Every structure is written in structure tokens, then in C-alpha cells.
Amino acid sequence: MSLSARLRLVRPAFRLTLDLDVAWGEVVALLGPNGAGKTTALRLLAGLTRLTEGEIVLDGAELRALPPENRPIGMVFQDYLLFPHLSALDNVAFGLRCQGAGKAAARRAAADWLARVGLAGHTGARPGQLSGGQAQRVALARALAIHPRLLLLDEPLAALDAHTRLEIRAHLRRHLDAFEGATVLVTHDPLDAMVLADRLIVIEAGAVVQAGTPAEVARRPRTDYVARLVGLNLYRGTAQGRAVEVDGVVFTVAEPLDGPAFVAFSPSAVALYRSRPDGTPRNVWEARIDGVERHGDNVRIHLEGPIAAVADITPAAVAELDLTPGTHVWASVKAAETHAYPA
Amino acid sequence: MSERASVPGRLPWVLVLPAVLGLVFLVLPLAGLLIRAPWSTLGRRLTEPQVLEALRLSLVTATLATAICLVLGVPLAWCLARLSFPGRRVVRALVTVPLVLPPVVGGVALLLALGRRGLVGQWLESTFGVTLPFTTAGVVVAEAFVAMPFLVISVEGALRAADPRFEEAAATLGASRWTIFRRVTLPLVAPGVVAGAVLCWARALGEFGATITFAGNFPGTTQTMPLAVYLALETEPEAAIVLSLVLLAVSVVILASLRDRWVTSP
Numbered sequence: 070m071s072l073s074a075r076l077r078l079v080r081p082a083f084r085l086t087l088d089l090d091v092a093w094g095e096v097v098a099l100l101g102p103n104g105a106g107k108t109t110a111l112r113l114l115a116g117l118t119r120l121t122e123g124e125i126v127l128d129g130a131e132l133r134a135l136p137p138e139n140r141p142i143g144m145v146f147q148d149y150l151l152f153p154h155l156s157a158l159d160n161v162a163f164g165l166r167c168q169g170a171g172k173a174a175a176r177r178a179a180a181d182w183l184a185r186v187g188l189a190g191h192t193g194a195r196p197g198q199l200s201g202g203q204a205q206r207v208a209l210a211r212a213l214a215i216h217p218r219l220l221l222l223d224e225p226l227a228a229l230d231a232h233t234r235l236e237i238r239a240h241l242r243r244h245l246d247a248f249e250g251a252t253v254l255v256t257h258d259p260l261d262a263m264v265l266a267d268r269l270i271v272i273e274a275g276a277v278v279q280a281g282t283p284a285e286v287a288r289r290p291r292t293d294y295v296a297r298l299v300g301l302n303l304y305r306g307t308a309q310g311r312a313v314e315v316d317g318v319v320f321t322v323a324e325p326l327d328g329p330a331f332v333a334f335s336p337s338a339v340a341l342y343r344s345r346p347d348g349t350p351r352n353v354w355e356a357r358i359d360g361v362e363r364h365g366d367n368v369r370i371h372l373e374g375p376i377a378a379v380a381d382i383t384p385a386a387v388a389e390l391d392l393t394p395g396t397h398v399w400a401s402v403k404a405a406e407t408h409a410y411p412a
Numbered sequence: 413m414s415e416r417a418s419v420p421g422r423l424p425w426v427l428v429l430p431a432v433l434g435l436v437f438l439v440l441p442l443a444g445l446l447i448r449a450p451w452s453t454l455g456r457r458l459t460e461p462q463v464l465e466a467l468r469l470s471l472v473t474a475t476l477a478t479a480i481c482l483v484l485g486v487p488l489a490w491c492l493a494r495l496s497f498p499g500r501r502v503v504r505a506l507v508t509v510p511l512v513l514p515p516v517v518g519g520v521a522l523l524l525a526l527g528r529r530g531l532v533g534q535w536l537e538s539t540f541g542v543t544l545p546f547t548t549a550g551v552v553v554a555e556a557f558v559a560m561p562f563l564v565i566s567v568e569g570a571l572r573a574a575d576p577r578f579e580e581a582a583a584t585l586g587a588s589r590w591t592i593f594r595r596v597t598l599p600l601v602a603p604g605v606v607a608g609a610v611l612c613w614a615r616a617l618g619e620f621g622a623t624i625t626f627a628g629n630f631p632g633t634t635q636t637m638p639l640a641v642y643l644a645l646e647t648e649p650e651a652a653i654v655l656s657l658v659l660l661a662v663s664v665v666i667l668a669s670l671r672d673r674w675v676t677s678p
Contacts, residue, residue, distance in 0.1 A: 117580050137583040150581040154599040163586035163595070215586060 072219055072251040073248075076113045077122035078106075078275075080264070087108055087276040091219075091251035098266030102294060106275040107255040114253060115147045116140050130135055143217030143237065147224040148398045149208040151196035157183060157207045158192040165213035177250075182210040186244070202233040209244060218250040218318060225254065226261050237262055259298040263287065271295050275403045289410050302335045305412050313409050319352040319374045320402070322409035329412035338406035339380035342399040343390055353401040358394050361387070368392075372400055442660065449657055450650045457654040463631055466640035467658065473636060474616040477555035478563075483562040486605060489545050490593065492564070493571035504568075511561045518557055526626075527554065543630065550627035551634050555616035562615050563608040570604020571597070589655025607670060614666045619660065 071093045078085040083107040091097045099107045112118040114125060125132040132140050136302050142163075161179035163264035166172065186206040196204055205225065212220060225241060226234050242265055245252055256262050262269055263283040265341055268297035271279040271286065271294070279291045291294040296303030304313035308326035313319070320332050342344075346353060363369070365379040369390060380400060382392070392398065450457065457463065491497075492504055495639045510518055526533040526544045544550040552658060598605070620638040627634040629643065636658055644652040644662045 115584050117583070137580070138586050138588055140584075141585055144584040145582070146577070146581060150575075150577055152578060152582075152596060154602075163587070167582075167588075167591060211585065215655070255436075268516035348650075 072125075072127050072253075074114060074125045075123040076108060076110055076125070077120060078113060078118070079121045083109075083275060085113075087270075087272065087275075087277060089114075089253065089254060089270070094249055095249060095269060096245050096254060096266045096362075097254040097268045097269065098256055098262040099270050099272060100256060100259065100262045101272040101300070102257060104274075106139060107257070107272060108223055109256050110272075111144070111223050111253065114219065115142055115144050115221055120251060141218040142221060143212030143215055144171060144221040145205075145208045145212045145223065145225050147227055149196075149204045149228075150213070151199075151204055151207055156192065156197075157196070157199065157203075159196050160196070160207055161214050162213045164211060168215060168271060177216060179210075181213045183207070186210045186240070189261050200233070201229050201239050205229065205237055207239065209241065213244065213248065220245075220248060220252040222252065222254040224256055226256070226258070241265060259287075259323055264266045286291065288333075288408065289331070291331065291412075301335055302339070304332045304376055306330060308409060308411075312351070315376055319351050319364065320407050320409070321349070321351045321404040322407050323405065324409055326409055330409050331412050332349075332407055332409050334402050334407045335378045336381040336401050337367070340401050340403075341370065341380055341382060341386070341392065344400070344403055345399050352404060352407070353399060356398055356400045358392055358396045361392060362363060372398075375397060384396075417516065428661050431621065436602060445653060445656055445660060449653050453650070454654060454657075455652060459652075462631060462640070463651070463655060463658075463663070466655070468637055469551070469632070469635065470617055470637040473551045473555055474613050476552045476621075477559055477616040478609055480552065480604075481557045481560045481563045481616075482609060485560050485600075485608075485612075486567055489564045489571060490597070491566035493568045495574070507564050508561050509647055510558050511565075515621025515623075516625050519554060519622035520621060522554060522626040526550075545626055545631065546628040546634060548627075548633050551623055551636060554622040554626040555619045558619050558622050559612040559615040563565040563612040566608030566611060567605055570601035570608075573604075574600045610666055610670055614654070614663065617662060 072089065072091040074087075074088065074089040076085060076087045082240065083106065087099075087106070089097065089108050089110075099110055099164070101107050109118060113120055116132070116135060120133060123133070151157075152163065158176060158237065161182050162172075164173040165175035165178055170178065180189070180192055184321070186209060188203060188206055188230070191203060192197065192209075196205075196207070199207060199318060205228070209225070214267055226238055229237055238261060245265060256265075266283060268280060269279075269283055269286045270277055271292070273292065273294055279286055279295055281289075286295060287299040290299055290303050292302055304312050304315040306313045306320070306329075308322075308328060308330035311322055311325050311328050313322055313326065313332050315332060322332065341379060345355075354375055356372040356378070358370055359370060359373040360371035362371075364381055368387045369386055370380045370382055370387075372378045372380060378400065386392075390398070430595065474560065492500060492507070513580075514523075523530060523545060525531050526536070528534070528537060528543055528545065533544065538543070542554055578596055579592050582596045587595065617636075618638055619636070620642070623634070623636060623641055629635050629639050635643070637655055641652050641655045641659070644655060
């Protein structure tokens with residue numbers, strides 16, 4: 070492991086407990102809602118906020134006692150914080166100058182980095198003259214130019230509009246692939262996390278609630294927050310063999326289990342009927358429609374009942390079944406489309 | 413006026429009349445100065461050696477005082493804005509004391525501290541052979557004492573308004589505290605420093621009370637423009653008017669140079 074950190078911070082109204090191991094070349098995303106402590110974790114790693122307790126070991130060296138300027142880090146801030154009085158070139162050269170490079174050498178290296186992020190023609194531009202996407206790339210070049218061993222990215226795409234975001238996300242992915250050090254990325258956007266990170270750590274209220282590869286987390290969410298992020302219905306119940314009971318509704322599942330278990334299924338796996346469907350009494354419950362909204366090409370129906378759920382239905386089905394708020398319906402989900410795992 | 417007034421109707425004379433009187437009160441003395449100025453002999457009077465000497469002395473001492481205020485005042489403003497230490501509020505209050513203190517009292521206080529028999533003055537004389545009162549250096553000290561608060565307050569305000577996260581970004585790029593101050597903080601607050609320095613310089617240029625008390629009134633060494641104006645008024649009123657015109661011109665130039673920052677309200 071190249072980075073091994075045990076971060077502990079105690080504040081009057083907030084407590085952060087986070088253990089973090091990141092290998093060389095690995096990108097770990099800290100994912101969580103606002104106020105979860107993601108940015109605080111980055112600030113602790115950078116040395117901008119003091120640890121209450123714990124350690125930060127990078128490549129065998131303890132960083133805890135070092136001030137930010139002596140840590141081998143590069144950081145990209147959410148709003149980039151490019152120095153407004155310096156040109157793009159001098160912004161990138163700033164860190165190299167601080168490391169003792171001569172003015173000419175620093176500027177040559179900075180020009181090289183700007184070319185690498187596709188901004189060779191913008192060396193003389195002031196930050197105020199750059200677009201959001203360009204400023205993001207200058208900020209990335211500025212952080213990478215000093216050859217950090219730990220790269221910290223705070224919501225690197227949050228300030229961009231949807232179109233630029235797509236382009237910069239791909240751009241950032243390429244640079245992260247080429248970066249040899251450890252990367253810790255903070256985001257509240259699941260798509261950014263899935264595309265950019267090798268591993269996700271989900272934190273809520275200052276504590277880790279789930280960790281794993283993007284695929285694992287997306288497939289087996291363990292909290293409502295994660296389930297909402299990845300767009301799944303998630304329930305906690307009790308399993309007995311191939312049946313999981315959740316608040317009076319029994320789900321038949323593919324994997325045999327015993328004890329506390331999660332059941333997850335996609336909104337598109339839910340079918341709605343005006344009368345009780347025939348066949349197995351399992352995987353079926355009676356619900357009341359609480360809300361109807363557009364969702365991409367489909368219609369998303371919010372259901373109330375023994376369990377709250379969302380269902381994605383085609384507009385044709387909505388019209389045919391006359392699904393309006395307040396209507397009572399029967400909901401069912403196929404056993405093959407539910408996914409159960411130990412809680 | 414009509415397009416700005418929020419409520420249409422008759423002019424509120426109760427407010428407008430005193431406002432006009434107030435304006436006249438402020439402008440009339442300046443008009444008097446311009447009207448009574450001996451324009452025909454102006455050129456000759458301006459080039460009199462006494463006037464030139466006072467002008468030169470004023471410019472040199474005010475500039476030196478501003479330099480001292482910059483060297484000491486900018487770090488002081490930085491400490492007040494960026495460090496948290498016990499008694500910071502008290503320190504800030506102490507810094508602003510010369511603003512409200514009558515300058516003559518400042519001069520007396522300077523004599524007690526830096527005079528020949530003063531607390532520090534005694535030691536300065538016995539150790540370095542330096543005496544400040546009634547010297548050109550004394551003029552600089554008196555002006556700096558009175559003018560420094562203008563600089564400190566202006567710079568501290570600029571520092572508080574500047575986003576400290578730029579300094580954090582610089583730290584993550586490997587910049588030491590000093591490098592951050594020099595290459596990030598100072599350029600960001602440069603407009604505030606310039607405004608503060610100009611105000612400071614203007615205050616030093618017009619300094620009278622503390623200077624005459626602490627440094628005396630010796631032509632060539634401590635007689636600055638305001639002192640020369642006061643002295644000339646007794647003997648040569650025309651000379652006093654000419655000297656006053658020069659100071660007025662300087663004030664107008666300063667006002668013009670700062671109009672965007674200080675004079676125009678949003």
C-alpha cells in the first residue's frame with residue numbers, strides 16, 4: 070500500500086472516522102452526501118486541517134507532523150483556486166518554483182504540462198479569461214506538475230455544466246490512468262465516482278458505510294443513500310432459505326440465505342396491475358400511488374404501502390392502467406430480478 | 413433627482429435646505445482660497461527658496477513615513493487578519509488610538525517616550541547617540557505615528573476580504589508561509605495596500621500637531637508645509653495662501669486617484 074491513513078477528527082458537532090488504503094496508481098473515490106466529511110478527509114490528508122488522532126503514512130513516511138507545503142501532494146480544489154493575478158502558465162509554474170526550479174526551467178515544464186492538458190494556446194490567459202473546463206484543466210496541470218505522490222481531487226467536476234462535464238470526465242480519466250501515484254477523489258456524483266475510481270468508499274455522517282469496487286457497490290447497496298445513488302429499491306429483512314420477509318411482504322430470491330438480509334431490485338423490474346395478479350403470492354404487494362413523474366423515456370411511479378418503492382413504467386402502460394396519484398395498485402417483481410445478500 | 417426619488421411629490425425642503433447649507437459650508441472656504449489667491453505672483457512665490465524647502469521636506473518626510481508604515485503596518489495588518497491570538501481585539505483597538513487621539517497629545521506622548529528624557533529616548537541617546545526630537549527624523553516619526561492606522565485598517569480590511577483558500581492552495585503547491593505572503597497574499601491585496609499607502613501619505617503630508625510638538629518648527633529641518641502655512645499666516649498672508657493652494661492641489665490629486673475605491677459609494 071502506498072497510502073495508509075487512519076483519519077480521526079473530533080469537532081463539537083462532527084466526528085470523522087475513516088481508514089484509507091490506496092495503492093500506487095489506484096484511484097479511490099470518497100462518495101457521500103453533503104456534510105458527510107468527504108472534503109474534511111481531503112483537508113486532513115493535505116494537512117490543511119489537523120488530525121485529532123490517527124496517522125497518515127505515505128510510502129513508509131509519516132506525514133502527520135508535516136505542514137502542507139512539505140507533503141508530497143497535489144490538490145485540485147472544487148472551484149480550482151487558480152491565482153487570479155497569475156497567467157495560466159505562471160499558475161502551473163508556481164509549484165515548480167516553490168520546489169526550487171529556476172524561472173526559465175519552471176516555465177518550460179509548465180508550458181509542457183499545459184500542452185499535455187490541451188491548453189498549449191492558453192499559456193498567457195488569466196484565470197478570469199478561461200472557461201470552466203479550461204480552468205479545471207489548468208488546475209489539474211498545476212497539481213500534477215509538481216509530481217505529487219498523492220493526488221487529491223475535491224469535487225473536480227462539480228463546477229462544470231453538463232456538456233463540459235462529460236468531456237472533462239473523459240479527459241480526467243485519461244490523466245488519472247497515466248498518474249503513477251495514489252489518488253483520492255471526493256465526489257457526491259455516483260457517475261463521476263463510477264467512471265473515475267477503481268474503488269469507492271461511501272461515507273455518511275463521518276463514518277464509512279460501504280466500500281468496494283464500483284460494480285460491487287452498485288450491485289449490493291447497503292444504505293438507502295447508496296441505493297438511491299445507484300437507482301435501486303433496497304430493503305432490509307429477514308431471510309429463511311430462498312424467502313426474505315420485509316415488513317409483511319415475502320420476496321423469493323435466487324440465492325439461499327439465513328438471517329438479516331438486504332433485497333435490492335431495479336425500478337424497471339417492478340410491474341403494476343389494477344387487480345391482483347394470479348400465481349404465486351410471493352413478490353406481490355398492494356400499494357397506493359404517491360407520485361408520478363417523468364424519468365427519461367419512462368414514467369417513475371412512487372409507491373406507498375407496506376414497503377415504499379419506485380417503479381419505472383412505460384407511458385403507454387400508465388395511460389392504459391390510468392395510474393394517477395391515490396390509485397390503489399398491485400405491484401410485483403420477478404424473483405430472477407431481485408438480488409439478496411447478507412446485511 | 414426626479415428619476416431617483418422613490419416617492420414623487422414636492423421637494424422636502426426641511427432636508428434639502430440644510431443639505432445645501434452644509435455643502436456651501438464645505439466648499440466656501442476652498443472657494444475663498446482660490447478667489448483670494450495672488451495668481452499674478454503665484455509663480456514667483458512658489459519658487460521662493462523657503463517654499464521649495466518646506467515642500468521638499470514635506471514630500472521627503474511624508475514618503476519616508478509612508479515607507480515605515482508599509483514595512484511595519486502591513487505585517488501588523490496581516491497578524492490582525494490572519495492570526496488568532498489572545499487580546500487581538502485589544503491590539504486592534506490600540507492600533508486605532510492615533511486615529512482619534514488629538515495629534516498634539518500624540519506629540520506630547522512621543523516626547524515622553526522618545527524625547528531626550530523619554531523612556532526609550534534616553535536609551536537611544538546613551539546607546540546609539542540618536543536623538544529624535546527636533547530633527548527631520550523626528551518629523552518622520554511623528555508623521556508615521558499619526559498616519560499608520562490609516563494603512564493598517566485599509567490593509568487589514570483587504571486581507572479579510574481576500575479568500576484565504578488561495579493561500580491554502582499555495583501551501584499544497586509547496587509554498588512556505590513567506591512565499592505565500594509574497595507571491596499570493598500581497599498581490600491579491602495590492603489594491604488595498606495602495607489605497608492605504610496613499611491615504612497614509614496624505615495624512616502624513618498634512619500632519620501638523622504631533623510634528624510641531626515633537627519636532628518643532630525649524631526651517632529646513634522640521635518645518636513642513638502645514639507648519640510653514642501656519643507661520644506665514646502671521647507674517648505674509650499671501651505666502652500662506654500659496655502654500656495652502658499647493659496642499660489643496662495635492663489633496664485633489666489624491667482624491668482623484670482614489671475616487672473608485674474610497675469616494676464612490678456603491
